[in-house]
Amino acid sequence: MHAICLRVCSVVDIIERWHLFFATGTDKMTMMHRSCFFPITRYLLMTCCLLGAAASLVACSSQQRFPHAPMSGEDVVIQVASLQLEVPQFYSYRAKGKDVNFFVLRMQDRVLSFLDACLTCYPRKLGYESKEGYVVCRACSTTYSVYKLEKGIGGCYPIRLEGRQEGGSYFIARSTLERHGSKF
Numbered sequence: 001m002h003a004i005c006l007r008v009c010s011v012v013d014i015i016e017r018w019h020l021f022f023a024t025g026t027d028k029m030t031m032m033h034r035s036c037f038f039p040i041t042r043y044l045l046m047t048c049c050l051l052g053a054a055a056s057l058v059a060c061s062s063q064q065r066f067p068h069a070p071m072s073g074e075d076v077v078i079q080v081a082s083l084q085l086e087v088p089q090f091y092s093y094r095a096k097g098k099d100v101n102f103f104v105l106r107m108q109d110r111v112l113s114f115l116d117a118c119l120t121c122y123p124r125k126l127g128y129e130s131k132e133g134y135v136v137c138r139a140c141s142t143t144y145s146v147y148k149l150e151k152g153i154g155g156c157y158p159i160r161l162e163g164r165q166e167g168g169s170y171f172i173a174r175s176t177l178e179r180h181g182s183k184f
Contacts, residue, residue, distance in 0.1 A: 064116070064127055066090040066101055075171040078104050080111055086146050088130045090116060095178040101127055102161055102177065103135075104170060105146055111170045112150055114158035115180055121156055122183045128158060159183070 069076040069091035083106035092099040101116035116127035121139035128135040136143045142156040163172040
């Protein structure tokens with residue numbers, strides 16, 4: 001935040017000097033005393049810059065919010081029929097005061113589940129987004145086909161979650177999600 005304040009002050013100083021340079025027929029002290037408009041402009045400019053910087057920091061670091069996963073006993077239970085073919089469905093599970101985000105993906109013959117995080121970019125807490133048969137890391141823009149997620153390990157691939165399919169339901173143990181809470 002200190003660096004942002006220094007940049008804002010530098011911008012304000014440049015504007016101040018520009019204003020004084022182009023003013024004709026008055027010296028610096030006379031101009032500073034005569035104009036009440038200039039100090040107001042300076043404070044408004046600094047306030048706007050600080051608010052803009054704060055808003056951009058909050059927007060860039062916010063974790064996405066997803067619907068809470070349906071629970072049954074010690075498992076998260078997803079109905080396979082509710083999943084679109086080859087389109088990730090994102091969920092959140094609340095563990096130890098944190099939202100653990102994950103997504104479930106229905107393929108032709110199986111269901112897969114992954115954390116909405118990778119080993120490389122998880123500290124930024126931005127996760128992935130789904131785009132036309134691909135998942136895209138929101139931190140580094142690395143793109144992966146949904147067909148290659150199952151074999152991906154390390155780097156920016158989503159972290160695989162263990163789950164099991166029984167009939168028309170897909171189960172993920174709550175303990176599995178809680179174990180990964182440190183990534184969120």
